[in-house]
Amino acid sequence: MTFAAPITVPVALGDRSYDILIGRGLLAAAGAEIxxxxxxxxxxxxxxxxxxxxxxxxxxASLDAAGIGHVPVVVPPGESTKSFSHFEAVVRAILAGxxxxxxxVLALGGGVVGDLAGFAAAVARRGMxxxxxxxxxxxxxxxxxxxxxxxxxxEGKNLVGAFHQPDLVLADTGLLDTLSPREFRAGxxxxxxxxxxxxxxFFAWLEENWRGIFAGGPEREHAVAVSCRAKAAVVAxxxxxxxxxxxxxxxxxxxxxxxxxxxxxxxxxxxEGVAIGMVLAHDFSxxxxxxxxxxxxxxxxxxxxxxxxxxxxxxxxxxPDADRLMALIAQDKKVTRGTLTFILTRGVxxxxxxxxxxxxxxxxxxxxxxxxx
Amino acid sequence: MTFAAPITVPVALGDRSYDILIGRGLLAAAGAEIxxxxxxxxxxxxxxxxxxxxxxxxxxASLDAAGIGHVPVVVPPGESTKSFSHFEAVVRAILAGxxxxxxxVLALGGGVVGDLAGFAAAVARRGMxxxxxxxxxxxxxxxxxxxxxxxxxxEGKNLVGAFHQPDLVLADTGLLDTLSPREFRAGxxxxxxxxxxxxxxFFAWLEENWRGIFAGGPEREHAVAVSCRAKAAVVAxxxxxxxxxxxxxxxxxxxxxxxxxxxxxxxxxxxEGVAIGMVLAHDFSxxxxxxxxxxxxxxxxxxxxxxxxxxxxxxxxxxPDADRLMALIAQDKKVTRGTLTFILTRGVxxxxxxxxxxxxxxxxxxxxxxxxx
Ligand SMILES: NC(=O)c1ccc[n+]([C@@H]2O[C@H](COP(=O)([O-])OP(=O)(O)OC[C@H]3O[C@@H](n4cnc5c(N)ncnc54)[C@H](O)[C@@H]3O)[C@@H](O)[C@H]2O)c1
Ligand SMILES: NC(=O)c1ccc[n+]([C@@H]2O[C@H](COP(=O)([O-])OP(=O)(O)OC[C@H]3O[C@@H](n4cnc5c(N)ncnc54)[C@H](O)[C@@H]3O)[C@@H](O)[C@H]2O)c1
Ligand SMILES: [Zn+2]
Ligand SMILES: [Zn+2]
Numbered sequence: 175m176t177f178a179a180p181i182t183v184p185v186a187l188g189d190r191s192y193d194i195l196i197g198r199g200l201l202a203a204a205g206a207e208i209x210x211x212x213x214x215x216x217x218x219x220x221x222x223x224x225x226x227x228x229x230x231x232x233x234x235a236s237l238d239a240a241g242i243g244h245v246p247v248v249v250p251p252g253e254s255t256k257s258f259s260h261f262e263a264v265v266r267a268i269l270a271g272x273x274x275x276x277x278x279v280l281a282l283g284g285g286v287v288g289d290l291a292g293f294a295a296a297v298a299r300r301g302m303x304x305x306x307x308x309x310x311x312x313x314x315x316x317x318x319x320x321x322x323x324x325x326x327x328x329e330g331k332n333l334v335g336a337f338h339q340p341d342l343v344l345a346d347t348g349l350l351d352t353l354s355p356r357e358f359r360a361g362x363x364x365x366x367x368x369x370x371x372x373x374x375x376f377f378a379w380l381e382e383n384w385r386g387i388f389a390g391g392p393e394r395e396h397a398v399a400v401s402c403r404a405k406a407a408v409v410a411x412x413x414x415x416x417x418x419x420x421x422x423x424x425x426x427x428x429x430x431x432x433x434x435x436x437x438x439x440x441x442x443x444x445x446e447g448v449a450i451g452m453v454l455a456h457d458f459s460x461x462x463x464x465x466x467x468x469x470x471x472x473x474x475x476x477x478x479x480x481x482x483x484x485x486x487x488x489x490x491x492x493x494p495d496a497d498r499l500m501a502l503i504a505q506d507k508k509v510t511r512g513t514l515t516f517i518l519t520r521g522v523x524x525x526x527x528x529x530x531x532x533x534x535x536x537x538x539x540x541x542x543x544x545x546x547x
Numbered sequence: 548m549t550f551a552a553p554i555t556v557p558v559a560l561g562d563r564s565y566d567i568l569i570g571r572g573l574l575a576a577a578g579a580e581i582x583x584x585x586x587x588x589x590x591x592x593x594x595x596x597x598x599x600x601x602x603x604x605x606x607x608a609s610l611d612a613a614g615i616g617h618v619p620v621v622v623p624p625g626e627s628t629k630s631f632s633h634f635e636a637v638v639r640a641i642l643a644g645x646x647x648x649x650x651x652v653l654a655l656g657g658g659v660v661g662d663l664a665g666f667a668a669a670v671a672r673r674g675m676x677x678x679x680x681x682x683x684x685x686x687x688x689x690x691x692x693x694x695x696x697x698x699x700x701x702e703g704k705n706l707v708g709a710f711h712q713p714d715l716v717l718a719d720t721g722l723l724d725t726l727s728p729r730e731f732r733a734g735x736x737x738x739x740x741x742x743x744x745x746x747x748x749f750f751a752w753l754e755e756n757w758r759g760i761f762a763g764g765p766e767r768e769h770a771v772a773v774s775c776r777a778k779a780a781v782v783a784x785x786x787x788x789x790x791x792x793x794x795x796x797x798x799x800x801x802x803x804x805x806x807x808x809x810x811x812x813x814x815x816x817x818x819e820g821v822a823i824g825m826v827l828a829h830d831f832s833x834x835x836x837x838x839x840x841x842x843x844x845x846x847x848x849x850x851x852x853x854x855x856x857x858x859x860x861x862x863x864x865x866x867p868d869a870d871r872l873m874a875l876i877a878q879d880k881k882v883t884r885g886t887l888t889f890i891l892t893r894g895v896x897x898x899x900x901x902x903x904x905x906x907x908x909x910x911x912x913x914x915x916x917x918x919x920x
């Protein structure tokens with residue numbers, strides 16, 4: 175098979191800079207890409223059972239062909255794998271594989287595998303090289319870019335981890351063909367988010383071209399590349415999330431509260447919470463007279479068109495009341511010394527960080543929306 | 548009580564620079580020091596049961612007086628506390644204490660507590676501020692300087708961890724009065740090491756003044772300050788241990804093998820292994836015609852004078868043969884792609900990194916020394 179040349183998105187982080195390659199066929203080319211960039215390195219491949227079945231053989235063959243030694247480390251699929259016990263198991267498997275500091279950890283999987291493997295790479299031998307081979311749309315446009323890694327504990331999601339930049343990201347868009355439609359749509363919510371943050375032209379392009387992304391046309395590589403570029407630009411400005419990296423949380427404050435309210439279950443996957451949260455963020459911004467109600471309607475229409483939920487009413491099972499949702503919002507880790515931070519917007523592609531949103535206004539807005547359910 | 552003003556040793560690491568304060572009475576002054584440098588921060592105090600009994604009340608009173616909120620996290624004393632399970636417990640206790648990213652983790656203890664608490668600080672909320680209050684001589688002159696943190700696994704010692712620089716180190720030399728004589732001597736081996744690496748005048752000063760250090764005279768603060776300055780200079784040149792930070796391993800390649808051979812037990816504590824290892828490093832260097840046999844005799848005489856072991860014969864119980872010791876040396880993590888690295892010397896204060904020492908020469912030297920036992 176021959177494929178179009180991959181798109182390269184550079185991530186500029188000084189001496190931690192690296193490239194993201196985007197295109198079909200990169201899994202089979204992984205051995206050659208790694209051999210040319212990191213000669214002599216051996217590889218621990220961290221992956222989950224689904225990917226091990228579907229795509230590990232291709233990767234292993236590619237590494238073999240390039241003469242790269244490798245050991246597989248397979249974990250169960252699912253968010254509950256981002257735990258201390260799996261973290262310990264992965265770290266110890268890397269050490270037991272006798273990998274040295276110049277060797278590398280490769281994540282073949284979605285955000286769960288990427289976050290877990292990246293954290294393991296950050297601490298095994300106090301920091302090993304790391305390559306991401308993201309296999310879900312969410313991982314290709316979001317979690318594999320930016321260097322955040324981590325696990326969950328009973329105290330909260332993603333509260334334990336490290337900033338550890340990869341040395342290389344290979345986003346093989348062909349792998350998305352085996353992703354479930356629901357997971358694909360969930361990842362698409364993050365793609366749309368980049369348009370809504372600061373790129374109205376991209377959002378308009380998505381409104382026209384989303385079918386090509388889902389169908390696997392060249393629109394897919396373009397959308398992944400625009401998304402990676404957008405996230406990389408934010409990350410380059412604010413690597414450790416002390417400032418405007420917070421813009422990436424558009425829709426996430428509401429979304430996280432809804433995920434928590436539904437027990438992080440199948441009832442609502444992350445991207446679905448983000449979709450509803452982005453519509454709520456636009457509607458709430460209109461309520462605060464920051465943008466027009468038409469903006470919220472437009473966002474809602476597009477997300478609904480691709481099949482994402484956009485209203486509280488679409489969440490199966492009951493939701494808690496506004497007070498409880500507010501408590502969940504206040505628990506969100508982006509709270510700094512008691513003041514709430516929200517990402518609001520002046521219109522499509524004009525999001526901004528609002529640090530002093532009155533909590534009563536949010537509570538009243540949510541109470542109203544819950545009544546409509 | 549009034550004390551002499553503390554000595555300040557700056558550690559120059561760009562935007563991660565910080566100060567080490569050295570002097571008597573710093574424990575009682577900790578609240579004021581922290582309040583002036585990190586206003587409003589709350590503190591998780593990680594300590595072991597021995598320090599909790601002896602010195603935690605003074606620290607707690609000092610923080611209370613400065614209006615700083617604090618939660619204690621107490622672990623058992625001893626090397627086995629540097630484990631994944633205690634690591635998880637400490638991280639979760641920090642999160643359960645609801646500390647935020649600007650709050651800080653404080654280590655009150657020896658190297659075990661410092662390494663464990665520092666690693667927890669590196670990963671809780673993807674990195675919290677960190678203050679060291681080292682209480683053993685080894686911690687004051689070595690482990691609290693340089694930002695290496697970590698834990699042990701069955702695969703090896705210190706193979707899991709992070710580079711996480713503290714924001715402040717308070718070395719209260721008065722706390723060393725409660726340290727056991729054996730632990731004090733073990734820490735002293737590391738002090739002597741700084742003279743042997745590149746400061747012959749300091750080594751000569753130690754030969755004259757060591758009694759004041761043990762007795763708690765002003766020589767103690769001077770020796771801690773010279774040691775911290777020496778380590779800080781190496782760390783500033785090579786923060787992530789890719790180059791001449793390896794000099795700090797003088798005596799450690801032999802020492803680690805002896806620690807492993809004695810099961811990391813009471814038979815030989817780390818500093819004792821280092822003392823014997825430094826004598827072996829000088830003797831082996833003389834054998835290689837790099838320095839004079841007199842250098843080894845001088846090092847041995849001084850270390851023996853303070854009560855440290857200096858020969859294999861002083862290790863209680865049997866030792867394995869030279870082949871087994873060589874295997875332990877080869878397993879040491881400072882092995883890079885199969886070649887052994889040794890720190891050798893051209894004389895007192897003239898250590899250097901030797902990358903191509905013939906393994907047979909080392910084996911022959913060890914076999915001879917074992918026969919003398
Ligand atoms: N580090 C970051 O910056 C960041 C950003 C956003 C999200 N995240 C994290 O990402 C995680 C979610 O990632 P996700 O949505 O990729 O979930 P996931 O990794 O659980 O993948 C979803 C499911 O799809 C399967 N799958 C993945 N790729 C496949 C493929 N090509 N073919 C068939 N099946 C495939 C997986 O086995 C899994 O069952 C969360 O834990 C979240 O916290 C991290
Ligand atoms: N991070 C680094 O760069 C670095 C460098 C060297 C060593 N280390 C690590 O340091 C550890 C050894 O440190 P250590 O020798 O301080 O051991 P330690 O922390 O176990 O302390 C030794 C014993 O002395 C007790 N103690 C400490 N201070 C006391 C005091 N003031 N009064 C009474 N008792 C006191 C402790 O409770 C413990 O029982 C090892 O795990 C080693 O790997 C780390
Ligand atoms: Zn998201
Ligand atoms: Zn040492």
